[in-house]
Amino acid sequence: MANTKEKPVDDVNPEVKEAEKAEEVEEQRDVIEKEEEEEEEKDKSFEELRLDPRLIRALTKKGIEKPTPIQQTAIPFILEGKDVVAKAKTGSGKTLAYLLPLLQKLFSDCGSKKKKPAPSAFILVPSRELCQQVYAEVSSLIELCRVQIKAVQLTSSMPLSDMRNALAGLPEILVTTPACIPKCFADGVLDPAAINLLLSYGYEDNLRSVASIVPRRCQCLLMSATTSSDVEKLKKLFLHNPVVLTLQEGADKEEPVPSNVQQFWISCSAQDKLLHILALLKLEVVQKKILIFINTIDMGFKLKLFLEKFGIKTAILNGELPQNSRLHILEQFNAGLFDYLIATDDNSQQTKAKEEAKDEDNKEKTKNKKRFKPKLDAEFGVVRGIDFKKVHTVINYDMPQSVTGYIHRIGRAGRAYSSGSSVSLVSPDEMEGFEEIKSFLAGEEDKDSDVITPFPLLTENAVECLRYRAEDVAKSVTKIAVRESRAQDLRNEIINSEKLKSHFEANPRDLDLLKHDKLLSKTAPVPHLKDIPEYLVDPKTQEASKMVKLARAAMGNCRRSGGGRNNANKKRSRKGGDPLKTFSANGSKRGRSGGVGQKKDGKGSSDGLTKKQRTA
Numbered sequence: 001m002a003n004t005k006e007k008p009v010d011d012v013n014p015e016v017k018e019a020e021k022a023e024e025v026e027e028q029r030d031v032i033e034k035e036e037e038e039e040e041e042k043d044k045s046f047e048e049l050r051l052d053p054r055l056i057r058a059l060t061k062k063g064i065e066k067p068t069p070i071q072q073t074a075i076p077f078i079l080e081g082k083d084v085v086a087k088a089k090t091g092s093g094k095t096l097a098y099l100l101p102l103l104q105k106l107f108s109d110c111g112s113k114k115k116k117p118a119p120s121a122f123i124l125v126p127s128r129e130l131c132q133q134v135y136a137e138v139s140s141l142i143e144l145c146r147v148q149i150k151a152v153q154l155t156s157s158m159p160l161s162d163m164r165n166a167l168a169g170l171p172e173i174l175v176t177t178p179a180c181i182p183k184c185f186a187d188g189v190l191d192p193a194a195i196n197l198l199l200s201y202g203y204e205d206n207l208r209s210v211a212s213i214v215p216r217r218c219q220c221l222l223m224s225a226t227t228s229s230d231v232e233k234l235k236k237l238f239l240h241n242p243v244v245l246t247l248q249e250g251a252d253k254e255e256p257v258p259s260n261v262q263q264f265w266i267s268c269s270a271q272d273k274l275l276h277i278l279a280l281l282k283l284e285v286v287q288k289k290i291l292i293f294i295n296t297i298d299m300g301f302k303l304k305l306f307l308e309k310f311g312i313k314t315a316i317l318n319g320e321l322p323q324n325s326r327l328h329i330l331e332q333f334n335a336g337l338f339d340y341l342i343a344t345d346d347n348s349q350q351t352k353a354k355e356e357a358k359d360e361d362n363k364e365k366t367k368n369k370k371r372f373k374p375k376l377d378a379e380f381g382v383v384r385g386i387d388f389k390k391v392h393t394v395i396n397y398d399m400p401q402s403v404t405g406y407i408h409r410i411g412r413a414g415r416a417y418s419s420g421s422s423v424s425l426v427s428p429d430e431m432e433g434f435e436e437i438k439s440f441l442a443g444e445e446d447k448d449s450d451v452i453t454p455f456p457l458l459t460e461n462a463v464e465c466l467r468y469r470a471e472d473v474a475k476s477v478t479k480i481a482v483r484e485s486r487a488q489d490l491r492n493e494i495i496n497s498e499k500l501k502s503h504f505e506a507n508p509r510d511l512d513l514l515k516h517d518k519l520l521s522k523t524a525p526v527p528h529l530k531d532i533p534e535y536l537v538d539p540k541t542q543e544a545s546k547m548v549k550l551a552r553a554a555m556g557n558c559r560r561s562g563g564g565r566n567n568a569n570k571k572r573s574r575k576g577g578d579p580l581k582t583f584s585a586n587g588s589k590r591g592r593s594g595g596v597g598q599k600k601d602g603k604g605s606s607d608g609l610t611k612k613q614r615t616a
């Protein structure tokens with residue numbers, strides 16, 4: 001009689017095999033979680049970092065309980081008075097890593113009767129948006145700590161008299177941008193001798209503009225997610241025997257993109273990008289909130305007009321909008337007033353705008369017509385450092401023009417340990433740049449590993465079902481319609497921005513009334529395009545969409561208010577809360593190698609979902 005125990009492995013019932021495999025995966029997961037728990041146990045608390053109790057209380061009120069790795073490492077050195085050069089991935093908490101020790105140092109100066117020239121701490125950030133964000137963060141900490149410290153922000157658009165007024169109250173902290181520096185120093189608004197702590201964020205270019213005026217005794221802190229700066233060169237300029245921190249978190253080594261952001265891509269022609277983004281959003285296979293990056297302002301308006309025909313309301317953020325509007329759009333998006341934001345990032349926008357302007361000039365020579373010309377704000381930037389709250393998905397509608405651009409864009413999702421994903425639409429023209437990004441992220445040792453994997457939840461069939469409608473609507477979004485909407489939107493925003501500036505200062509709550517995702521199209525969207533009829537929906541993609549919605553609901557229910565680190569939540573989501581993660585069965589330890597049932601070319605498999613997906 002045959003003994004089942006001695007049966008060759010191949011003869012074992014496939015269901016038993018599946019179950020064993022699942023058990024193995026579960027065991028592996030438990031080991032990883034145990035390792036992570038042990039790692040967490042080794043973590044230091046804010047008390048152990050000798051942070052002032054007032055700051056710790058303020059952090060608790062903000063829902064922040066434990067320091068992140070960069071905070072644990074950098075805070076003690078900064079408190080010691082050391083120069084620090086730190087590179088840590090996006091969303092890892094670099095802002096508090098320098099703000100907390102900075103405030104603590106200023107607390108001790110508060111009591112001293114000796115009058116110091118002001119401001120003593122100088123925070124240099126790459127964009128106005130980041131300037132506003134850092135200023136808001138430092139102001140809220142000061143308020144929560146109830147200390148007599150004053151912070152101000154200066155931007156280059158401010159008249160000199162306003163700059164002088166802002167500095168007249170002897171602020172201890174100044175937050176500003178590189179573009180503002182020449183103005184501050186040239187007109188004697190600021191005394192560089194006063195600066196004894198300089199913080200620069202994303203430092204390469206920023207520092208050159210202040211190199212000649214920073215006093216030698218000044219403590220310098222340089223923070224970045226992507227820098228390639230030569231520390232040796234910087235040493236000669238500013239740094240005194242700096243501590244160089246390159247944060248290696250767990251198994252992530254030096255990867256600049258957090259491992260909690262799953263990266264996907266879809267291969268499609270440039271013309272088919274509208275069709276694909278429609279499928280992603282309309283079939284709800286990506287989770288909200290969603291930040292969509294494009295490379296030109298016109299493309300942003302084209303996309304907005306296209307999507308609104310299908311009942312998808314989006315807001316637009318770009319460097320030609322007035323500053324008030326930009327800050328307001330960011331506030332509303334962060335507050336969750338709308339789910340889709342189409343953004344043009346700084347670098348790509350500047351270069352493309354130059355091209356556009358050149359193009360316009362040439363045309364203008366032939367046609368002597370008055371044309372709408374963009375005026376861009378040199379201090380605009382939504383990619384580096386801006387803390388978009390609860391963005392789950394970043395979509396690269398256009399691919400960024402550099403690896404750094406990609407890292408900063410993707411870093412807007414998955415901030416502070418939350419899970420996130422990115423989907424890049426890659427056309428044949430963009431393939432070379434995309435390969436560069438992939439090989440950079442894979443690193444030297446791991447060249448062949450797929451860090452960015454094909455998006456698994458959209459079948460070819462699902463996309464094709466929408467083609468007729470998408471192409472029909474795309475034709476109606478003409479160049480003229482785009483240009484008119486862009487000019488109209490800018491006019492509206494300028495009027496609103498001016499009219500409402502003083503009103504909002506007096507009535508901040510009224511800001512909520514001005515929604516930024518309003519329709520731009522002159523003709524109202526036709527009702528039948530708002531819903532996709534049953535017969536057009538591919539059943540497999542529909543199944544995936546249901547999972548995404550379920551996961552969203554589950555995440556909503558278990559998410560804690562206050563924004564602090566939530567271990568329970570973290571574990572739950574790791575165990576399958578995020579369908580994109582659950583679906584990527586071949587994943588490495590942290591589920592990075594993407595979904596099954598995918599073709600190497602970035603398209604979903606024609607078969608659609610895998611066995612595992614169907615079971616899910």
Ligand SMILES: Nc1ncnc2c1ncn2[C@@H]1O[C@H](COP(=O)(O)OP(=O)(O)OP(=O)(O)O)[C@@H](O)[C@H]1O
Binds near residue numbers: 071094
């Ligand atoms: N110790 C902490 N615990 C939980 N959340 C934190 C902690 N420290 C910071 N955060 C939150 O993490 C988010 C990201 O922080 P921050 O903006 O400082 O990241 P960053 O490293 O500067 O990212 P980037 O390089 O993209 O600018 C913020 O919402 C912040 O409030």
